[in-house]
Structure formats: C-alpha cells, structure tokens
Amino acid sequence: MEKSMIERYARFTVRMGANVQKGQTVLISCPIDVAWFGRMCAAEAYLAGARDVVVHYNDQQLTRIRMEGADIEALKEVKPWVLASYMDYYEGDGSMVRIAISAEDPEIYKGVDLDRVDITLRARSIALKPWIELAMANRVQWCIVSVPAVPWAQKVFAGETADAAVEKLWEAIFTATRMDMPDPEAAWRDHAVNARRRIDRLNGMDIDALHLRGENGTDLKVGLADDYLFEGVESVSTGGVSFLANVPSEEVFTAPHKDRVEGIVKSSMPYVYNGNLIEGITARFEKGRAVEVSAEKGGALLDQMMAADEGARHLGEIALVPASSPIRKSGILFYNTLFDENAACHIAFGSGYPTTIKNGSDMPREELDAKGLNESVIHEDIMVGTPEMDIDALLKGGEAVPVFRKGEWVL
Amino acid sequence: MEKSMIERYARFTVRMGANVQKGQTVLISCPIDVAWFGRMCAAEAYLAGARDVVVHYNDQQLTRIRMEGADIEALKEVKPWVLASYMDYYEGDGSMVRIAISAEDPEIYKGVDLDRVDITLRARSIALKPWIELAMANRVQWCIVSVPAVPWAQKVFAGETADAAVEKLWEAIFTATRMDMPDPEAAWRDHAVNARRRIDRLNGMDIDALHLRGENGTDLKVGLADDYLFEGVESVSTGGVSFLANVPSEEVFTAPHKDRVEGIVKSSMPYVYNGNLIEGITARFEKGRAVEVSAEKGGALLDQMMAADEGARHLGEIALVPASSPIRKSGILFYNTLFDENAACHIAFGSGYPTTIKNGSDMPREELDAKGLNESVIHEDIMVGTPEMDIDALLKGGEAVPVFRKGEWVL
Numbered sequence: 001m002e003k004s005m006i007e008r009y010a011r012f013t014v015r016m017g018a019n020v021q022k023g024q025t026v027l028i029s030c031p032i033d034v035a036w037f038g039r040m041c042a043a044e045a046y047l048a049g050a051r052d053v054v055v056h057y058n059d060q061q062l063t064r065i066r067m068e069g070a071d072i073e074a075l076k077e078v079k080p081w082v083l084a085s086y087m088d089y090y091e092g093d094g095s096m097v098r099i100a101i102s103a104e105d106p107e108i109y110k111g112v113d114l115d116r117v118d119i120t121l122r123a124r125s126i127a128l129k130p131w132i133e134l135a136m137a138n139r140v141q142w143c144i145v146s147v148p149a150v151p152w153a154q155k156v157f158a159g160e161t162a163d164a165a166v167e168k169l170w171e172a173i174f175t176a177t178r179m180d181m182p183d184p185e186a187a188w189r190d191h192a193v194n195a196r197r198r199i200d201r202l203n204g205m206d207i208d209a210l211h212l213r214g215e216n217g218t219d220l221k222v223g224l225a226d227d228y229l230f231e232g233v234e235s236v237s238t239g240g241v242s243f244l245a246n247v248p249s250e251e252v253f254t255a256p257h258k259d260r261v262e263g264i265v266k267s268s269m270p271y272v273y274n275g276n277l278i279e280g281i282t283a284r285f286e287k288g289r290a291v292e293v294s295a296e297k298g299g300a301l302l303d304q305m306m307a308a309d310e311g312a313r314h315l316g317e318i319a320l321v322p323a324s325s326p327i328r329k330s331g332i333l334f335y336n337t338l339f340d341e342n343a344a345c346h347i348a349f350g351s352g353y354p355t356t357i358k359n360g361s362d363m364p365r366e367e368l369d370a371k372g373l374n375e376s377v378i379h380e381d382i383m384v385g386t387p388e389m390d391i392d393a394l395l396k397g398g399e400a401v402p403v404f405r406k407g408e409w410v411l
Numbered sequence: 412m413e414k415s416m417i418e419r420y421a422r423f424t425v426r427m428g429a430n431v432q433k434g435q436t437v438l439i440s441c442p443i444d445v446a447w448f449g450r451m452c453a454a455e456a457y458l459a460g461a462r463d464v465v466v467h468y469n470d471q472q473l474t475r476i477r478m479e480g481a482d483i484e485a486l487k488e489v490k491p492w493v494l495a496s497y498m499d500y501y502e503g504d505g506s507m508v509r510i511a512i513s514a515e516d517p518e519i520y521k522g523v524d525l526d527r528v529d530i531t532l533r534a535r536s537i538a539l540k541p542w543i544e545l546a547m548a549n550r551v552q553w554c555i556v557s558v559p560a561v562p563w564a565q566k567v568f569a570g571e572t573a574d575a576a577v578e579k580l581w582e583a584i585f586t587a588t589r590m591d592m593p594d595p596e597a598a599w600r601d602h603a604v605n606a607r608r609r610i611d612r613l614n615g616m617d618i619d620a621l622h623l624r625g626e627n628g629t630d631l632k633v634g635l636a637d638d639y640l641f642e643g644v645e646s647v648s649t650g651g652v653s654f655l656a657n658v659p660s661e662e663v664f665t666a667p668h669k670d671r672v673e674g675i676v677k678s679s680m681p682y683v684y685n686g687n688l689i690e691g692i693t694a695r696f697e698k699g700r701a702v703e704v705s706a707e708k709g710g711a712l713l714d715q716m717m718a719a720d721e722g723a724r725h726l727g728e729i730a731l732v733p734a735s736s737p738i739r740k741s742g743i744l745f746y747n748t749l750f751d752e753n754a755a756c757h758i759a760f761g762s763g764y765p766t767t768i769k770n771g772s773d774m775p776r777e778e779l780d781a782k783g784l785n786e787s788v789i790h791e792d793i794m795v796g797t798p799e800m801d802i803d804a805l806l807k808g809g810e811a812v813p814v815f816r817k818g819e820w821v822l
Contacts, residue, residue, distance in 0.1 A: 023482075025485075032443060032446055032468065035443055035470060035473075038473070039470075039472055039473050039476055042473060042476050042477070042480075043476050043480065045480075046476070046477075046479075046480025046481065047480075050480070050481075051481065051482040051484075051485050052477070052481045052482060052485035052488075053476075053477060053480070053481065055470070055473055057443065057468045057470070059446060059450075059466070059468070061450055062446075062449070062450050062453060062466055065450055065453050065454050065457070065464075066453070066457075066463070066464060068457075069453075069454065069456075069457025069458075069461070069464070070457065070461075070462065070463045070464065071434075071462040071463060073462075074436075074462050074463035077463075079495070079496075079499035079500065080495060080499055081492045081495035081496040081499045084490070084491060084492035084495060085490075085492040085496065088490035088491060088492045089490065
C-alpha cells in the first residue's frame, strides 16, 4: 500500500477517530509487529497537540510462550503496575485518549492448553477492568483501528504470499473504512448523520423489546434496558469531544435488559475468542440468561467464555447492521470482530455500555443494575444477522413496528 | 548467522550469564527491533525453571519521536508505574533475575535538541534508581548481552549492506563473547579463574591508589575507597548465585575513593552518551572532583553529563583491561560500552558498585559514603587505556608495585 495512503489513515485515526485535543495524553496499544504504525500515530498525535503519547506494545507470540512456560500461579497474577500503566495518566474526564491498534492473529493460541489461555487472558481482563470501564463510559475518547499483520492477512486471504495477503488486506480495510473515498472525512460525517437519524427515531419510540427472526432458526426477543439509548458511528466523551470508537462502524446499538431476553439465537459467522475459533453457536435464553449454549466447533471454548462470570451468560449489547453494509458486501470474512461485527446484526455476551442508558455514564453501578445493564469482565460480540433476518420493535403499547425486513433497514 | 549458534548464545545468556534458578522471575529488557531474541531468551528461561518471565520492550525510535514532540513538562515526568513494572516482581534477595539486551543505535538521538534528550533520559534514570541499585548491589542476578540490530551494525561496519553488517557484527560478538570456541562454558570458567587469581592478588595488597600513566598525557592517581574489593568476570548475588554481569567481560575493577583522585586523564576511544558521540575527552581532577573537563567533539554533551548531579563529576569505578584483550585485538570499535569498555582500561563517572566495598551490599548509604563510594544517577565508563599505558599500585606503606606495563598485566 502507498505510504501516503497509510499516513492519511494514521492522520484520520488520530484526528477524526480519536479526535485528539491539544494538551491531552494519548495512550496507544499496539501489536509489536506493527510498531511502525504505532509510531506514525504517535507522531501525528504530537502534531495534533498531544501533551504526551505513551505506546504500550503487546506481543502475542511472547504471550503464547508465557502461557506454555510459566508457573500456573504466575499466570493468575497481574501485578499492580499493569493497571497503573494506564490509570497513572488519567486526570479526570477529558484528560486522555485511547487508541487501540488491532492486528491479532485469529488463531494465535491454537494448540495451547485452553485453561492456560483462559487463566492468562481472564486475569488480565479482570485487572484492567477499571480502565476498560473508563472507555466504556466514554470518560476517555477512544478509537479502535486495524492494520494488517502477516499471520492475520494470511488467514483472511489463505494461499496468498505474505506480501500479497497484506496488500489485499490493506485494500479491504481501506474500503471498509471509507479511506478509498475522495474525502473520507466528509464520507464519515454523512455516515454519522444517517446513523443519527435512525438513532433518533429508535430513541423516540417506546420500545419494550426487539424481536429477531432468521431463516436459520433464530427467534429471539431482546427486552431493552430501562431508559435505553441507541448509539452508533459517532460518540461523544463525557469531556464533550466527539469521536469514532470503532473504525469501521456500521452498527446502531443499545443495551438489552439483562433479565429480559427470551428465545433461541444462532450465530451466522465464526467468532474469534481467546485466539481460537468458535463456529455454529446456538443459545437458548430464559429470563435473560443463556440457559443452553452449544457450538459446532470450539464448544469447550464457548463453555469457558460462559464461565467467565455470571454476567457472561447475559447480554450487554444488541446491534443492528444491514446486510448491505460495505463490510458484508465485500464478502470477506476478516476473523476480526472490529470488521466482522459490522457485517451482521450481533448480540454481545457480557458487559453493557453505560452510555446506552440515559445519563448512564454518571450512574453508580447499582443504578445501572437496576436499569438492567449487564456487567461482566467479558464483552464478546456474536454475529447473528443473516440476509433474510426480520426485526420488529415491540412497543410498550403492544404495537410491532418493522425495523428490518430481509436484512435491511425499513425504518 | 546460523540459528543453532544464536540459540546456543541465548542458552548461554540464560543459563551461565544470568544463571536462572528454578522458581525465579526473570525480567528482560529488550529493544523492539530484536524482539525475536527476547522471546528466545524467555523460552529458554522457562526451560531453566523460571516461574515467570516479563519482557519490557523499548523503542528508541518512539523515544526520539516523544523527545521531539511531547510537552517539555511531560518529558520531566516518569509515572510511578514505570518503576513498579520492575519492583512489583522483587520479593527479596534471590527472587529475581535481570537480563538486559543491548542493541542501541549509537547516534539515535543525533540532531534532537540536547536538552530534550537529557531531560527525558535523566528523568528515567532518576525514576529507575531503586531498581538499578538492586542490580548494582547484586541483590538480583543480572546479565547484559548484545545482539545486532541494523542501525548499530551499519555504524560499526560502515558501507556494508544491512545483511552483511549484521552478519559481521554477529561474528564480532561471537568472538568477543567466546561463543566461537568449542566449549564456551569451559572457556568462561577458565577465564573467570584467571581473573579471580588477579583479583585475589590485588585484594591482598594494601593499595592506597592506582597510578595511571599514558603516552597521550594521562597522569592520574586514583585513590581507592576504604575496604575496596576488586571484582571481575564472575559475580555472586546476595542470594548466593554466581552470574556474569557482562558478556563479554575482560575487566577487573574496583571502587575509587570519590574524594581522592588527582591529575589528568585523556580518553582513548569515542564514547556514546545519550545516543550521541563524545570524543577526545580531557579531565583534570582535584580532590576527586573533575574540576576541568573538555572534549574535542560533543563538548556540550559532556557538560550535560557532568551536570547530572554532584556525583557525576566524581569517579565510581576504575577498571583494568589489558591491550591484548580479545575485544581490542579485533580492532573493531563497537560504539557500545558493553564491548568498548572491554577493549581498554576505563574510569566511570558517577555511581560506584556497593559490591566493590567489603560487605558493601549490606551497608546503608551513609556508610558507603564514609568509605568513599560515589553516588550519582549516572554511571558512564570512559575508556582511557592505551597500548603504552603503565599502571602502578601505590601501597599504603609507600611502595610502588607495577601492575601494567605497556598496556599488559605484569602482576
């Protein structure tokens, strides 16, 4: 890919994605394989006026070596400095920006003892919860973007050489993120306005539940949390700065009520969990809880996911994505949630976003619980949308309003 | 370089260099450009029984971007997590091992505002002092080794292609570290025994000062600290485990008395400080203090070094290295202290090693001060030895015992 295109992408990430403001501290999480892109974002953030930029490199190959070699008790421990390496920079709302660069090998931990993988990654999730919660409540601006790394690119474009696979993945990413348009910033502004129109409409209806029906057997009623808010494409931090939490982003999403989900749902795409694949998930819900779950492939992994904590069996998000989304139309399976979740309607097992409850960012946990917002150390988006899916909004008055027909918005 | 040779080197680093014991935690500092070697050492440490291995990656290119872009006040700050990322693992003597991989570009910060470089690096040195002191007192086993990175290799072998320069630097490193011998472990054991013989001899003499005279104008009397101990090649941790602090190591060294150095000394090799070169240093000492310093090149840098703190103008180490050392004989200027300090006798400005005072590791700071051990945030080894250098040990009784003649041991 041309350097100028990649530089434009880094600039977009920093300026419109994270929307770095003068005097802010920027924390970048970056896979070691794409350190050059982390540096590019750092340089751009300084140009945007950042006070300081801190890059935390992560190395999945090293993590794999540790999972296989370390004492099991050591895997359970995450020392205090790990959380402090984020929180030491937080000086209140508006002080910070989080940029996460995602380039994971989808099957990096394949073949490693599942318990060791789970223990290691869960310990980290638990340790970093306070930091993740800051992002989930939009107390910091945040933006997740992807750049190709070889193992990932070769999974997406199997059989290609490293160089060819990376080039193809760049093209796919640039299409998915509108970077190939003449004016990406303007395209994103239009996109955000369109999403906002639907969001306002949905927030104005008095919805009791969304009813999803698919030709694959999905028949799920997702009750919404009290005072739910739909959100999508563009977010606003508690410090008052707008940002794009995900690039790309084709979804409009809100909070299910953790205790009011009923029925059966089937996954429509493979899912990467703990560096391994899960395929063909079926889940049956009663009173919000997934009482039966199974998978055609990766069942043991799915069981681990469900065992993370009690909240792992409840839903934290329901997201609406039309079958005509550019990511689905590309026909590419990315094996990366940042992209795949924008190819289909999805539900997330695990924690919900306080921002999807009216005034939720300012609510103590007990109040969010009372509204029905789910809590967990996990947040795993499972794609359930199909090109034939119909969705109705069941209003509190009893009326059913068509929202999706045959996979497309009809609102 | 053949993979099997490099694996042997990683094994040597972990097993004989750091001498990792079952149940210990190993902390590896690794430049991002040679992450693959960090991983190799991590895997080897687990095979040796390490409980856990933590790799801290550093990225000089990123640091340079930060020096140029960050707010000056941000450069002065080092958040608490940075020190904690080391100290969180220290659970008393014998619990930990430090492996540092050195592959710096000698002129990485060339062209950056000198004050910004100095502020950034000094803030880090001050913040990490408690951790560095653990190593200097041998409370942890520690081992510094090098592997080639392209910018460094091309500085050492100017005009070569990246691949050729790296290959030549591997060969030079393997010669310098005895890795090219049939049995490197045996060669190091012999080498340690030889050094020990000289160390015992020097420790048995009642030395008041070492008198260095070179054909280049050096004429320096280095008074030794009270209860000085010579040390070299092999060290023993306070936890009772032997290790090689430097690989390679050709020096026998001890502690000067911080207030008893007199005369003039000239540097005999270029020195890398703060990612820049200093050449042609002259220093004149009175009562232990460098009262006049100058350099033919990099004078402003040298002034910064001297301004680090009061201890920066006093000596913390005097080290004896024969002109016949394999590193000098190679004729290669490495632009890396780990190698260059083993090519010539040297003095270090800045802090001294508590281990070079009898029972020093257990002494509180005031007692070490009283013995004459210097303290500073810096420790910078300046090469002063020449092939014509004579060194006498001036005994307390008044006798002068020849130690070096024409650059070689005569003891």
